[in-house]
Amino acid sequence: MLKVKALLGILALSGAASLTLFALKQTDAWAQQQTAAARDPVVVKGEYLARAGDCIACHTAPEGRLFAGGRAMPTPFGTLYTSNITPDPETGIGKWTAEEFYGMMHTGRSRDGGLIYPAMPFASYTKVTREDSDAIYAYLKSVEPVKQLNRPHDLSFPYNNRSLILGWRTLFFSEGEYQPDLSKSAEWNRGAYLVEGLGHCGMCHTPINALGGNSQSDAFKGGLIPMQNWYAPSLTSNKEAGLGDWTIEDISDLLRTGVSKRGAVYGPMAEVTYNSLQYLSDEDTRAMAVYLKGIAQDAAPDVAQPSVPPSEGSLLMSLGKAVYDQRCASCHGTRGEGAPPHYPPLAGNQSIQMQSAVNAIRMVLNGGYPPGTAGNPKPYGMPPFAGVLTDNEVAAVVTYIRTSWSNRGAAISAAEANQLRSAPLN
Incomplete structure (x- = not known):
C-alpha cells in the first residue's frame, strides 16, 4: 500500500516541475511560426489559448524544437519525459483527430485509451470547452512538424505500472467542462475559467496531500512545491499573498507584467508571466484578477509574530x-x-x-x-x-x-x- 501511495504521490508532484523558462530563443522560435499573410482566425485563437495554457513550458525541452517534447521531469521515483505535440504524423499528433485531442484534454487518456500521468494537468484541462480545445488543436496542427520520437518514461517498478493511475483518478479527478456560476458576473466566470482551467494555477497553489492529490476544500491555499524547491503562497489567505487587500489593478498588473505597486513575481511564477501571462489580453488578466480577488479573504493581513525575534543589536x-x-x-x-x-x-x-x-x-x-x-x-x-x-x-x-x-x-x-x-x- 505504501508503494501505491508513493506512486500516487509522484503523479501530481511531477506536474509541479512543469514550468521552465527557455530564454529568448524559445520566444523567437514561436514567433518564427507566424507568417505575414492573414491567418485562420481559429488558428490565431488557438495560439492565444496555447499561450494561456503555457504549453511551451512542458512540451519544449531546453535547446529543443518548439513543441517537440522530450523535456525531462525528474521525480524521486524516476524521470518522466514530455511528448511531441507537433503535427508530425509518425512521432507527433499528425494523425490525431480533433475528437481524439479533445478526449485527451477532457479525460486524461491518449487516443488509444491509455492512461496519461497527471503531470499533464488534465484535471484542470478537463474544464476547457470543446470549442477552445478544437482551436488549440488547429493551432498545433499549423506549427512546423518535428520528427522526434517520444522518449519512454524512466520510472522504476512499480511506479511504471500505469494501471495504478486509476486509483489516483478515482480519488482526485472529476471530469467535466467548466460550468459558469450564474450568480457571478461574466467577467468573474471568465477569470475562473482561465485560472481553474487552462491556467491550471491550482497545481502549484493548492497543497498536495499524502496521496499526491489535492482537495477542493484546500484549493489555492498554497504550499511547498517539492520538485522545484519554491513555495507557492496561498491565494486565499492574507497571511500570505494577501490578495484580499490588493486592488484589481494591482493583481492584474502583477499577472500581466510581473510587477505592480505591491510587489514582483519571481522563480516559477516569473516563468509563467514570461511564457504565458504577458501575452494575454488586458481583459483576460483583469478577469483573472477579479476572480482571484473574489476568492481571497477581505480581512487585514495577520502575519504571526515570531516567538523569539532577533534583537536589533545582535x-x-x-x-x-x-x-x-x-x-x-x-x-x-x-x-x-x-x-x-x-x-x-x-x-x-x-x-x-x-x-x-x-x-x-x-x-x-x-x-x-x-x-x-x-x-x-x-x-x-x-x-x-x-x-x-x-x-x-x-x-x-x-x-x-x-x-x-x-x-x-x-x-x-x-x-x-x-x-x-x-x-x-x-
Whole structure:
C-alpha cells in the first residue's frame, strides 16, 4: 500500500516541475511560426489559448524544437519525459483527430485509451470547452512538424505500472467542462475559467496531500512545491499573498507584467508571466484578477509574530544590515521602501514575511531565474548572490529583511541557506 501511495504521490508532484523558462530563443522560435499573410482566425485563437495554457513550458525541452517534447521531469521515483505535440504524423499528433485531442484534454487518456500521468494537468484541462480545445488543436496542427520520437518514461517498478493511475483518478479527478456560476458576473466566470482551467494555477497553489492529490476544500491555499524547491503562497489567505487587500489593478498588473505597486513575481511564477501571462489580453488578466480577488479573504493581513525575534543589536542583525546596505539598498531602499514598480518594496511585503522563508532565501541565492540566460527576462530580475555571500551572510540578510521595518517574519539559520544553495533550480 505504501508503494501505491508513493506512486500516487509522484503523479501530481511531477506536474509541479512543469514550468521552465527557455530564454529568448524559445520566444523567437514561436514567433518564427507566424507568417505575414492573414491567418485562420481559429488558428490565431488557438495560439492565444496555447499561450494561456503555457504549453511551451512542458512540451519544449531546453535547446529543443518548439513543441517537440522530450523535456525531462525528474521525480524521486524516476524521470518522466514530455511528448511531441507537433503535427508530425509518425512521432507527433499528425494523425490525431480533433475528437481524439479533445478526449485527451477532457479525460486524461491518449487516443488509444491509455492512461496519461497527471503531470499533464488534465484535471484542470478537463474544464476547457470543446470549442477552445478544437482551436488549440488547429493551432498545433499549423506549427512546423518535428520528427522526434517520444522518449519512454524512466520510472522504476512499480511506479511504471500505469494501471495504478486509476486509483489516483478515482480519488482526485472529476471530469467535466467548466460550468459558469450564474450568480457571478461574466467577467468573474471568465477569470475562473482561465485560472481553474487552462491556467491550471491550482497545481502549484493548492497543497498536495499524502496521496499526491489535492482537495477542493484546500484549493489555492498554497504550499511547498517539492520538485522545484519554491513555495507557492496561498491565494486565499492574507497571511500570505494577501490578495484580499490588493486592488484589481494591482493583481492584474502583477499577472500581466510581473510587477505592480505591491510587489514582483519571481522563480516559477516569473516563468509563467514570461511564457504565458504577458501575452494575454488586458481583459483576460483583469478577469483573472477579479476572480482571484473574489476568492481571497477581505480581512487585514495577520502575519504571526515570531516567538523569539532577533534583537536589533545582535550579531545576526548587524551582519544582515551590513550585507543589505552593500548589496540591496541601492535598489530596494535604505529602509526597504523600494522603487515601485521596478524594484518592489520589502517593508510590509507579505511575501517576505510568510512562515516559509524558502522564496526569500532562493531570491538572494539565485536572483533572476534562471541564471545563465542572456540578460534577465521580463519581468525584472536581480543578480544571484550565491557566489559572493556565505551561508551565514545569506541567513543574516534574509533575517534582517524579514524582521526589519516592522516586518514580522522569523529569523533563519545558515543551515537553511545551505540546504537551498545546493537545491536544483527546477
